[in-house]
Amino acid sequence: MTLTQSLLLIALLIAVSAFFSVAEISLAAARRLRLRQLADDGDARAQEVIALQEQPGHYFTVVQIGLNAIAILGGVVGEGALTPYFARLFELALDAENAQRAAFTASFITIIAAFLVFADLFPKRLGMSDPERMAMRIARPMRWLITLLGPLTWLFTRMTDGLFRLLGLPMVREDKITLADILAMSEAGTRAGVLAAQEHQVIANVFELDVRMVNSVMTPRERIAWLHRDDPESVLRARIVAEPYSAYPVCEGDIDHVLGYVDAKDMFQRVLGGQPLSFDQGLPIHKALVIPDRLTLTEVLEQFRSAHEDFAIVVNEYSLVVGVITLNDVMSTVMGDLVPASTDEQQIVQRDEHSWLIDGVTPIQDVQRALGIDEMPHEDEYETLAGFLMVMLRRVPRRTDSVSWAGFTFEVMDVDSHRIDQVMVTRGGPAAAQPEAKAAA
Known part of the structure; x- marks a missing residue:
């Protein structure tokens, strides 16, 4: 075999090895969520990649057969093709025996370097740059190779499966997207400039609703602006001027005996319409939503949704009022600094x-x-x-x-x-x- 033929064969082996490297890294790095979106848009190749990810045994068996076989063959071809030429070069300065040793070492290093760069590092970085697209392009050729190498694939896959069973390891890939995964993705998007810092914070705040309790954002008992049912109009007017809120609890005697709440819009409409501002003269008292103080903010939102309300009285286990909360309080927690x-x-x-x-x-x-x-x-x-x-x-x-x-x-x-x-x-x-x-x- 001439030097040209040997170099062409080495280049071909490097190309095939690069194919298997891309196949390996792209399937492992392809994101299930992105593949599912592509499959829903009608791309059959994405569904094929998802199926390979769910049962990757035969796929990776073929990849490893290819990589190892080509690595061995590349070493044999490279040593036989390059060593004589390196030996002639080194014989100019060394004796025949040392020149042969140096030539073998030089050819070995050259082949390793070529395979490392062009068959491993470069193709794997290429596969990582857009793993979903690469995996979809390679899925069908890999299916053909799995069929072609069926007996070997079956044998090595069964041996590997047996080892997994022996060690009690899961046989099927499970893709579980956790809260930490989503927050990490949004943080990465912020660093990449895809998301603004405030948007990342909003996402984090949304998931925080599951762990934050209602008493962390409610207006506490001592700050509640509440009204007596028997308050005259002058007192009501003075109270809403001094403490303007969207709703006020209406109580009988003290704050722990809540009759309901009055909406500030009803009060303003009556004032603008020249009607008396008094509960015994038609000012409506709405039934108040009462919730326990051990709810999370997510549960509070569900209570608001079910009751079609945006205002609630918070009570403790002794039925004493400990605070009030509005839908705006919860949404301000989500929006954070975006709400002035x-x-x-x-x-x-x-x-x-x-x-x-x-x-x-x-x-x-x-x-x-x-x-x-x-x-x-x-x-x-x-x-x-x-x-x-x-x-x-x-x-x-x-x-x-x-x-x-x-x-x-x-x-x-x-x-x-x-x-x-x-x-x-x-x-x-x-x-x-x-x-x-x-x-x-």
């Missing part, structure tokens, strides 16, 4: 690069997000920043009490009737060097 908040309602205010002033009732997830903290201690024991401070201090905090965690110092600035109003958070400093809690003397 007034200065009065903003719970986290960044004073400078290293300090924040945070309301005590701020959900702990929002605090983590604002400060960039991945993990908080005893996370299952509280929902808000105030709860975090209570758990860390093991008592009701007082003014100037402080807690340090993850390089931040949380100092209580204002307490109103045992309720933590404001917390100053500062980054760094000696107090934040180690996770700890300390109280004022």
Whole structure:
């Protein structure tokens, strides 16, 4: 065999090996979701790739037979074709025996380098760049090879299956898309510029609804603006001017005896229409949706959908009112920074690069997000920043009490009737060097 013929044969072997490399990596990297979309659009090749992914045994057996056979054949052909020419070159400087050894080493390295670059690295990177398209192009030729090498494929597949059974490993590929997978994909899309950072945050917030409790976003009991059923019109007018909201609970005697709620639109319509603003003169009281305080926000949305309401009273296990929540409260949690908040309602205010002033009732997830903290201690024991401070201090905090965690110092600035109003958070400093809690003397 001449040198030209040997080089052509090596090039052919490299091309075939590259085909098997692309076949291997493209099937493994092809995304099931994308393939399913292509199959739904009528591409039969995508459905064929999905079928191969579900039962990949014969496919990968053929790939490995091809790769190993070609690697052995390529080594034999390359050594026989190149060694004589390298030997002649090295004999100019070495004796015959050493020249032969050097020639064998040089031909071996040359063949390995050629196969490594052109039959392995390049085709695999090519297959990774667009795995679905590559897998669909290669699926049919691989089906032919599976049929052609049927006996060998059957034998090696059965041997491999037996090993899987012996080790108790799953025989069929299972594609389970988890929450972490979706968030990772959206984060990758953000880094690639496909998604805006705010859009990625909205996606994360949507999935957070399953773990955030209603009391993390509701208006707490002490901040509820509620109305007495017997309040005269002057009191009602003064109340809605002082505390403008979309709905107000209407109570009999105290806040724990809720009769229903009044919609602010009904009140404004009556005012604009010159009608009396009084419950005993026709101002309608709507039946209130009452929900327990242990629901997640996803469950709250389902309650709103079922009842066709957007306002609910939140009660605890003793049927005492602990807060109110609206559909807008939940959606604001989802939209995050995309929904502008007034200065009065903003719970986290960044004073400078290293300090924040945070309301005590701020959900702990929002605090983590604002400060960039991945993990908080005893996370299952509280929902808000105030709860975090209570758990860390093991008592009701007082003014100037402080807690340090993850390089931040949380100092209580204002307490109103045992309720933590404001917390100053500062980054760094000696107090934040180690996770700890300390109280004022």
